[in-house]
Amino acid sequence: MEPTPLTTASNAATATLMEQVLYEVKRVVVGQDRFLERVMVAMLAQGHLLVEGVPGLAKTLTVKTLASTIQGSFKRIQFTPDLVPADLVGTRMYNQKTGEFSTSLGPVFTHLLLADEINRAPAKVQSALLEVMQERQVTIAGETHKVPSPFLVMATQNPIETEGTYALPEAQVDRFMMKVLIDYPTEEEEFVIAQRALAKPVQVLPVATTAQLATLQAECREVYVDPSLLQYAVKLVAATRAPARHDLKDLAPFIACGASPRATICLAEGAQALAMLRGRSYVLPEDMTDLAADVLRHRLSLSYEALAEGLDADALIARIMAKVPAPAKPLHHEQKAA
Structure with a gap:
């Protein structure tokens, strides 16, 4: 049975809302049109993004700005060799005063998660993301905790440095919907970047809500x-x-x-x-x-x-x-x- 097509009015409203989100992001981020489009695709399709590019190409800035436009939470994890899985998903803490255990949730409990230089952590840390990326939940000491919706993981890799890095497990790589390669900006774009860096910081306006985004994700399936x-x-x-x-x-x-x-x-x-x-x-x-x-x-x-x-x-x-x-x-x- 074919799904019912969206109405023309709904198409126009969706396109307008996403244009407003992109407009706000592009007030801060210069260029990277293809990258921004892929981020929007991943958000609507409820997928995750693996981004490969040299440092300084506004990867972190893009996700942080996007979180502000949809009024969602944003967290960044800097992956290093000394991380342990509990640093990502959380752990059980013992309170000596009460004599009871409590659950401390990790930074994966957010709407937009940036896993910076994900290939710098060993496989046991990367594997901690497997459940949350696929099931949108985390199991700690036998208890299941749902992450907020919508939930998007954007992981970055540096293609230049390979010393001190680990190859991503195939099971985790396959959970990323897309791998996007981003390159240096053009000279004209870099001129605008320098101008904006010298000017007063832009205040990003919230133009959508996470509830609206969840509705768009449901409409996308139709x-x-x-x-x-x-x-x-x-x-x-x-x-x-x-x-x-x-x-x-x-x-x-x-x-x-x-x-x-x-x-x-x-x-x-x-x-x-x-x-x-x-x-x-x-x-x-x-x-x-x-x-x-x-x-x-x-x-x-x-x-x-x-x-x-x-x-x-x-x-x-x-x-x-x-x-x-x-x-x-x-x-x-x-x-x-x-």
């Missing part, structure tokens, strides 16, 4: 995804696991492990959110093709042959997308919109 687009997502992901079946036999030596079914789900949910941001109640092929690299790049395990050839995940994804054609736009999308 965006129509045509079966042909779902089949396209399945084929893209399947081609990463068995390239030979999709006439990509030459890629087989370069991929040690392909993407999981979670990639297919994230591609569909991300496309729903992107279509909603663009004011539509239905997904078009370009919504999926725009997100494919961000959804798949961190889910491909490359072989030593790929590293020796100087190939990266993006290059392999581009070759897969060139071989697996996107479906034509289904005509009844326009009829539904009308």
